[in-house]
Every structure is written in structure tokens, then in C-alpha cells.
Amino acid sequence: MARAVSTRRKVVFTILAWSVALLLFFPILYTVITSVKTEGEAISGFSLIPSFTFENYVEVQTQRDYWRPFTNSVVLSLLSTFVALVIAVPAAWAMAFSPTPRTKDILMWMLSTKMMPAVAVLVPIYLLFRDWGLLDTRTGLTFMLTMINLPIVVWMLYTYFREIPGEILEAARMDGATLWGEIAYVLTPMAIPGIASTMLLNIILAWNESFWTIRLTTTNSAPLTAFIASFSSPQGLFWAKLSAASTLAIAPILIMGWFSQKQLVRGLTFGAVK
Numbered sequence: 001m002a003r004a005v006s007t008r009r010k011v012v013f014t015i016l017a018w019s020v021a022l023l024l025f026f027p028i029l030y031t032v033i034t035s036v037k038t039e040g041e042a043i044s045g046f047s048l049i050p051s052f053t054f055e056n057y058v059e060v061q062t063q064r065d066y067w068r069p070f071t072n073s074v075v076l077s078l079l080s081t082f083v084a085l086v087i088a089v090p091a092a093w094a095m096a097f098s099p100t101p102r103t104k105d106i107l108m109w110m111l112s113t114k115m116m117p118a119v120a121v122l123v124p125i126y127l128l129f130r131d132w133g134l135l136d137t138r139t140g141l142t143f144m145l146t147m148i149n150l151p152i153v154v155w156m157l158y159t160y161f162r163e164i165p166g167e168i169l170e171a172a173r174m175d176g177a178t179l180w181g182e183i184a185y186v187l188t189p190m191a192i193p194g195i196a197s198t199m200l201l202n203i204i205l206a207w208n209e210s211f212w213t214i215r216l217t218t219t220n221s222a223p224l225t226a227f228i229a230s231f232s233s234p235q236g237l238f239w240a241k242l243s244a245a246s247t248l249a250i251a252p253i254l255i256m257g258w259f260s261q262k263q264l265v266r267g268l269t270f271g272a273v274k
Helices: 002-035 039-044 055-062 067-097 103-115 118-131 138-161 166-174 179-190 192-208 211-216 224-229 239-259 261-269
Strands: none
Touching: 002 239, 039 239, 055 239, 067 103, 067 138, 067 179, 067 192, 067 224, 103 138, 118 138, 118 211, 138 192, 138 211, 166 179, 179 192, 192 239, 211 224, 224 239, 239 261
């Protein structure tokens, strides 16, 4: 009897899990389907049967200069991730291995900045970028993407570093390792899995950021998120072309996330109660 109840429970939870997964995946599927429709079919109503035309992809890549925002997205994601790691690794090391009574408060304060509505600081940040000549520049966007994702990067690395035995670092100090030698040659190699997970998550967050990229760029440094927004015009929304641009924008990061899902899950759950 107990085995039958357990089997039914597993079946119910499996069906529920698949239902939730399909519900979450359906918007992506419908975007792909809409991208191979004509504009007339796209605005005519809900339909899962497209005409399989690829003219939208051709126009997105040729007439709309797709490759410039794609290059910007790659450069901004990688560069902001690199800068964030350069700042976060020493910060997380200090908090994990040389904590103070205020370490927990500092971590919570850093995380609380992610809870603030971005629009609340839009005007002062825009004015600063304007006065410093950072509007529509890769330098400005790299700085912005680094700062908004830095709290999460520090938190993840701090959680991972806490799992590394401090005795190993003490042994390195006894052998004459300097501060930076300890971080570069002892801590970093041991923390490669956690750093890789953090790096992947930061790339995804930077790639998907739209609020600041749309408002701080126009053409030169506009990434794919701003490129997608450009399909909204006074003439209306071009749904088929918008879907094609969205598909091309999410495909690289979706593929990367699929192949690195184990590392992402491990990094997000590391340090949790197993």
C-alpha cells in the first residue's frame, strides 16, 4: 500500500514538473514559431502553424545590422564579467577568511541594493553618464553592468570560499606565500568550479540586462536587448521581425545555459544544506 502511494505521488509530481516546465518554455517556443511567420500571420491571431518563411531572419541580419549589437553583447558580457571577478575575488576572500563583526551586515547591504527599483536612480545616473561622456559607450555600459551584478558575484564567491578549509591558506602563509600569491596560486585554483559557475551566471545576467542598456545607449554600443527594442516604432510593432530578433538574441545564451546547467546549479546551491 505504501509503495502504491509513493508511486502515485511520484507520478503526480512528475506530471506537475513537466507541466511547469512546458508552461515556462511555451513563450520561447511561440516566439520561435512567430519568427517564421509573415507579418500578416503574426498579427492575425494565435496560431501554432506557421508558413515557415525565413525572410524575417534575412532582414534582421542584413537590413538591421544584427552583427554590431551581437558583438556589443559578447564584448559587454565578457568584459563586465571579467571586471566583476577581479573586484569580487579579493572582496569575497577578505569576507570569507578575515571576517569582522560587520561582515554579515556588509553582505546584506550589498544584496539589498539589488532590491532597489532601478528607475529610482535613473535620472542621477543618466546625468552622470552624460557629464562624464559615457553615454552610448562600451566603457559606460561595462561599468554599469559590473556594478549591478557585483553583489550577486560577491555573494556567490563568498559562499563558495567558505567551504574551502582555512588551514590550506594558513599552510601557504607558513610557506612564505604573499597575499596576492595566496589568492592567485592557492585559492583561485581550488575555487575554479565556483568561479566558473559565478562567471556563467554573470554572463547570463549581463546578456539579458535591458533596462540600462536601452536607456544608456543609442547605436554605437547598443547590445541585443536594445536591438530588440528598436522594432517598436511609430508605425507599430513588427511582431514577426521582433520574434526573429528575439530568437537570435536568446539562442546563444540559451545554448550556453543548456550545456552549462550542471555548473550553474552547483554554483547556485553550493553551501546550502544538503
